[in-house]
Amino acid sequence: MKEKSLHILLVEDDKYFRLGIKDILHKYGVILEADNVKDAKHLLKTQKIDLALIDIHLGEDPLGIEVLEYASRQEVPSIVLSSCDNDEITELAYDAGCEHFLVKRHFRKHLEPYIQNIIKNIQGSLLEDFFKRNFITQDSETIKQIRSLCEINLTGKTIFISGETGVGKSLIGRLLHSLNFDESAPFVHLNCSEIPENLLEAELFGAKKGSFTGCDKDRIGRLSQADGGILFLDEIATMSKNMQQKLLKAIDEKTFYPIGSPTVVKSNFTLISATCEDLFEKVSNNSFRKDLFFRINGINLDIRPLRERRNDIKLLVKHFLKTSPRKIVVKKEALESLMAYDWPGNIRELLKVVEVLTSSSKGVIKRVDLPANILSKNVDSEIEHSDSEENPLLTNAQKKFISKNGLKSYMRELEKVAVAMALKENNGKIAKSIKDLRISSSAFYRVMESLN
Incomplete structure (x- = not known):
């Protein structure tokens, strides 16, 4: 991370601990210090503060909570550094708006990564x-x-x-x-x-x-x-x-x-x-x-494959075309065929196809100009679609269920049936069931929880 010109407020009543913190943070910018609530609030009100590091106990009482709440109202991200091991105080600190609650004894080892993470969020839309x-x-x-x-x-x-x-x-x-x-x-x-x-x-x-x-x-x-x-x-x-x-x-x-x-x-x-x-x-x-x-x-x-997020295909095609030095036009029917293709090689395969299209002699890409493997897949899809019109996927009973309970409820029940059947057919073997269903492991276990 490059050095930053940040204004960091350090609210701590132990001057020796403040020295240790400053030794770590000086490379990130200007360090402003306060050892009590009044001075901390004044600095938060009058200075541009990018980040606040706050000790919960200023003296004997947990007055740092008040500073946290004030910093939160000023939309200043904050990290608590404390020796306190009280769950109620920790919960109060998070409720007051702190980003992280860290123990003091490990600050040299653990503080900086949290600082860097917050700095990234502060300074840009990475x-x-x-x-x-x-x-x-x-x-x-x-x-x-x-x-x-x-x-x-x-x-x-x-x-x-x-x-x-x-x-x-x-x-x-x-x-x-x-x-x-x-x-x-x-x-x-x-x-x-x-x-x-x-x-x-x-x-x-x-x-x-x-x-x-x-x-x-x-x-x-x-x-x-x-x-x-x-x-x-x-x-x-x-x-x-x-x-x-x-x-x-x-x-x-x-x-x-x-x-x-x-x-x-x-x-x-x-x-x-x-x-x-x-x-x-x-x-x-x-x-x-x-x-x-x-x-x-x-x-x-x-990470889900491209065929499970088909709307991204159109975005990616436009993005790849925009970054190409040679401009071409992809007609609507060609784009629809690209969106219908399953893309086993995912984004990498799509990029290669767009590169081939922009390198071709044609400036206007129609459906017939697409690679043969994509066209053949579209033909298969059209045949399947034709068959489905003669043999509807939904029975009358299923249509009634959707009409009564809604499509989302039907899809949830369908997932449960599919997972249960896959487990039964595979004698309870989870890995084989996930493979047969062609879903992610996280999606599988989500349905499993609803079954249980």
């Missing part, structure tokens, strides 16, 4: 820009999940991102890096499926010169490179079980040995794992270690 420029979507559920993830301080935690190939998992990883780390902190990306098995260990952990054939110099592993930042392991499901075991140990201990080295290496990295495969199924068939799965499966995000 997420808004992300959804406009990088991850184009108007899908409310997807936006909600990403926003919720971005509100968490992820430093030192493990994050797991699932989703089909081409949905933008690495884009999410870079967003999380920009929200949680200084710009100088490393973001190390490794696609495990692209590295041969016999070289993956050296790639991850490093190696000493001469430790194996072809190793003609010392190699620094990706875990070492990620020290103080993020290690993004894409397609982690492709790892062998032997490599999984070694990775698990490194994640737990944050230490490891490069190949051929007797010296232990420490690396304090935050791990983001990603895969397009069904890890539930791989765990159930014993091709992925259960202990590693539970270790990386801490904070989860499942």
Whole structure:
């Protein structure tokens, strides 16, 4: 993160503790100080304050609550630093408007990431820009999940991102890096499926010169490179079980040995794992270690495929056309065909198709100008639609149910029936049921809860 010219109010009656805080925060801007409620309110009223750090107990009483309430009315974000271990006081602080309640004894280790996160929110529309420029979507559920993830301080935690190939998992990883780390902190990306098995260990952990054939110099592993930042392991499901075991140990201990080295290496990295495969199924068939799965499966995000958010297709086409140096016109019937296609390669596949269209000799794209695989899929859809008109999907009983209870109620009941049937057909195997239903694990468990 670049240095900021912020005005930070520090409300604390212990002058020595104030010195410790100022030692951390001086690089972010101007520090204004107050050791009582009156002075704190005066500064909040007369000065431009971007962030307030407030001690709950100013003297013997929890007078910091009053300052919190005043700061909230002034729309100034605040963080509480306190030695108090009282749940009632903590609840009062959150009710008064504080963003985070941190204990003093760990402030040197934990305060700065929270400060950085709030600064990001104060100083810009990083997420808004992300959804406009990088991850184009108007899908409310997807936006909600990403926003919720971005509100968490992820430093030192493990994050797991699932989703089909081409949905933008690495884009999410870079967003999380920009929200949680200084710009100088490393973001190390490794696609495990692209590295041969016999070289993956050296790639991850490093190696000493001469430790194996072809190793003609010392190699620094990706875990070492990620020290103080993020290690993004894409397609982690492709790892062998032997490599999984070694990775698990490194994640737990944050230490490891490069190949051929007797010296232990420490690396304090935050791990983001990603895969397009069904890890539930791989765990159930014993091709992925259960202990590693539970270790990386801490904070989860499942990105829905493009076929489940078809309205985004039109947005993405317009976005890709806008960024192209050559302008073309895509006719309505062609756009409708693009929206009807399932896009197994998701956003990456759509981008390639638009690039082909803008590179063609035609300036006006009609339906017949689309790639053959998209046209053939549309023909199949038209045949299915024709069949459905002769054999309606809804029976008279179902139509009556919808008329009486509403479509949403019918859809909820339909989900329950579908999940129950899938579980019965698969003898209770969850991973196989999720695969057959072609839904995310989070959607499956949501329906399961309603069944229970």
